[in-house]
Amino acid sequence: MSGARVSSSVAPLRATFGVAVERSLVSCGDTIVYVARERSHDVLAWLRDTSGQEFNYLTDVTAVEYRDPERPLEVVWQLRSLGRREDLRVKVALDKRQPLEVQSVWDLWKGSDWLEREVYDMFGITFAGHPDLRRLLMWETYAEGYPLRKEFPLRGHFSRAEQTRQALAANPEAHYSLEELSIAEAYGELPRDMQERLARGERGFLR
């Protein structure tokens, strides 16, 4: 951690958002800014649109859970200013006793679409305002939980026999989402309850 240099964005962030910027630190040369959960979207939008900041590129969205069960979960936005050649890491700490929810940045960066879906898929953190928050890598009916959480065992919650049984019992039609079935001619042949779920605007997969 030699040559630690705090990003020049931290001081203006504190000036603009005050106590919503909880703390900042430098690790391995990268500046990390912790912000309050309620203001994360404002901070990220400000960092993108303010001249002198211009963090116009969202490199990555991810989350971290520590081995210490008391430590909060962290949602991580890795930002970059392509013009200024600067990086900044913005974090929100989520208390595990509270609902795991942060604001989506889908309206700012379309690139966050799948990244937020992956965080939801792997950690169970929901992104308010995401238009289509479905699981990304695991299938929609996956019932074992959120794989990258620390309480999730490496081989999954279910026994190997139960996993095999579920895989064999899977309904092949479940690989089409309700939305996709509504496009196809199959819509007319759907059972009434599915048609009703579609009419209510549900997008998920068949159960």
Next chain:
Amino acid sequence: MSQRTVELSLATPGLDRDGTPTRIPLGIAEPPGAHYDDDFGAEHMLVNIGPQHPATHGVLRLVVELEGETVKRVIPHIGYLHSGFEKLGEYRHYNQIIPLTDRTDYLSPMANNVGLALTVEKLMGIEVTERCRVLRVIACELSRIISHLVWLGTTGIDLGAFTPFLWSFQERERVYNLQEAWTGARLTTSLTRVGGMMADIPDGWEAGLRDFVRTFPSTLEEVDTMFTRNAIWIGRTQNVGALTAEEAINYSLSGPMLRASGVDYDVRKDRPYLGYEDYDFDVPVGEHGDIYDRYRVRLEEMFQSTRILAQALDKLKPGPLNVDDPRLILPPKSRAMSDMEAMIYHFKQVMEGVKPPAGEAYMGIENPKGELGYYMVSDGTAKPVRWRIRPPSLINLASLPKMCEGALLSDVIAINASVDIVMGEIDR
């Protein structure tokens, strides 16, 4: 009579009243639509492509909503190759993660190995030796060449050109032979270690690489002759799947996809690592962001990689390969068997692994498919708390629905090919 029977069965469905065969003219006798339902084409059709389909370049599944032949919407489904690498990494020592990186983007395993080693070295604040840096540059650029060659060949096949596939795979084979001679493996190279390399290059290897660097550009020039001014290639690729610079940035694209849209960003130039600032090379940038520009960018990158390889060979001087730190690097086996201290370090290395201080680091490198980022969080133990892979082809693929809007069904194949995806990395 028998002659007539033959004629009937071959050409006509029946006889008229006089016994002469009736003939149906070729072509459409009635105005189009006379026998079709009026709403034909008005209804949207759902076409499923993949996950087992050669043109989806792996187990990618696309559900395409069509109106006639025009794509209204593409809904990609991924995850068929999900192996939980990030979770596995949390249960492994840092050096044990390197074999996992082979299996993510398996078309450029050596570059992934380098990226992981660089990330852990950033976490620990280690500077590697000069020889190690040059060898890593060689590994990265060879990976770029073989990955782009696979892209070139398979995309050519998708668009109906078979010959360049054979040329590119022939050249790729030469790189694979070099890779095999260096690492002992063609695919699962596991080339790097934290603080150094798994092995130095064998005798005579430099001459083999020099030979490749000398002869490879002539193959690229042949590809250039075949494709760049080819009317079919141009017709299939120009103005197809185009993204503007603003869209490319907004969709977080990276690598050739970003540069084809006219954004001049290359990690090697803008955040140099491994001493890339000392190499003389150009970064090709496109204008239109369509498939054709992506092709031009990747083709030119292969020429530039060859230039970098030639310079790296000149820079390659004898010297120590690994950092001189027994807590990081295994002692030579002969010393471990004869010297007590070396044996203890050997034991501690194998049993405990390297231990970075608590902290976190993000390291992005310019991989063939875009910016490969590794984000490591350490709590001071020998296993990472979190190992995040920023997979370039996942993020590039996420723009596929946007690029396919309003395209034809056959364009979906071309656009998907132009993203240069590898499912091992997307699903991880």
